[in-house]
Amino acid sequence: MRSDDLPNNPNIPVAELMALHPAAFGWCRTLVGQRDDQAEDLLQHAYALVVSGEARFDGRSSLQTWLFGVLKNVARQQARRDKRWNPVVVDLETLVAEKADPPDRAQGISASINELPQRQREVLHLLVYRECTLEECARIIGISVGSVRTHYHRAKSTLQKRLKLGDEL
Amino acid sequence: MTDDEQIKAHFRAQDEQAPDFETMFKRAHAGTAHTSRLRQHAWPGLAAAALLLLVLGLQVFRQAPEPMPSGDDPMMRQLFASSHWRAPSDTLLKMSPTMNIWGVPTLPDVAPRPAEENQP
Numbered sequence: 001m002r003s004d005d006l007p008n009n010p011n012i013p014v015a016e017l018m019a020l021h022p023a024a025f026g027w028c029r030t031l032v033g034q035r036d037d038q039a040e041d042l043l044q045h046a047y048a049l050v051v052s053g054e055a056r057f058d059g060r061s062s063l064q065t066w067l068f069g070v071l072k073n074v075a076r077q078q079a080r081r082d083k084r085w086n087p088v089v090v091d092l093e094t095l096v097a098e099k100a101d102p103p104d105r106a107q108g109i110s111a112s113i114n115e116l117p118q119r120q121r122e123v124l125h126l127l128v129y130r131e132c133t134l135e136e137c138a139r140i141i142g143i144s145v146g147s148v149r150t151h152y153h154r155a156k157s158t159l160q161k162r163l164k165l166g167d168e169l
Numbered sequence: 170m171t172d173d174e175q176i177k178a179h180f181r182a183q184d185e186q187a188p189d190f191e192t193m194f195k196r197a198h199a200g201t202a203h204t205s206r207l208r209q210h211a212w213p214g215l216a217a218a219a220l221l222l223l224v225l226g227l228q229v230f231r232q233a234p235e236p237m238p239s240g241d242d243p244m245m246r247q248l249f250a251s252s253h254w255r256a257p258s259d260t261l262l263k264m265s266p267t268m269n270i271w272g273v274p275t276l277p278d279v280a281p282r283p284a285e286e287n288q289p
Contacts, residue, residue: 017194021190021193022184024187025186029183043193047197051197051200110179125180
């Protein structure tokens with residue numbers, strides 16, 4: 001890939017964007033609630049904005065913080081649109097299977113994370129997995145640092161309650 | 170594996186399902202190029218079509234027939250008054266009250282029965 005692949009966004013090194021790609025997809029999955037196709041659509045849309053220069057990186061933050069912020073904004077727009085047109089689909093078979101067979105520890109943790117409210121899941125992803133600072137997390141999601149802290153503590157206590165986790169989070 | 174590590178493993182598993190970067194990046198490039206091509210080539214076409222519609226609309230408007238004069242038109246009233254023309258219904262109805270203006274009988278030409286025959 002050539003270095004001049006992004007003429008509308010000259011401050012973005014394509015190699016760095018490529019290195020961030022898996023993390024960006026994981027973040028999309030957290031944003032859309034584990035739906036692969038929607039996560040891919042979201043990422044594709046964001047890449048189109050990056051390539052066209054409609055989302056411009058000016059180097060004021062790290063590339064990851066900026067890209068995650070762009071993805072969050074695109075997800076917010078799509079969620080607003082989907083709320084108007086798409087009904088909520090509940091997979092009954094999965095629900096029945098989950099009730100019938102109690103999951104093992106790893107599955108239980110995954111299920112509990114997926115059942116967290118959207119904002120708490122996002123905060124957990126950024127703070128625990130990405131190890132972002134509170135300020136970076138607040139900037140990406142577009143909320144205050146205090147709200148980030150609140151969401152984090154709520155997520156932590158919910159997980160502890162559900163899974164009887166230790167105090168290691 | 171501790172619970173903390175399991176939480177990280179959950180998110181790591183999400184990352185690992187990422188589709189191919191090159192494909193998505195090329196698609197984004199192609200989409201942008203397609204959009205810009207559309208922008209470049211569609212505008213002149215749309216402008217030409219709009220101009221054509223405008224010219225056609227003006228032609229149609231120019232060639233539209235004059236509205237028919239109504240009965241209240243003073244010029245037409247003057248024209249009728251100065252001629253010997255009369256409405257056909259006036260004369261025809263005078264000739265035969267049982268005929269309409271086209272000469273077709275509208276009532277049966279039968280004399281009514283005497284009044285005494287109608288008595289029981």
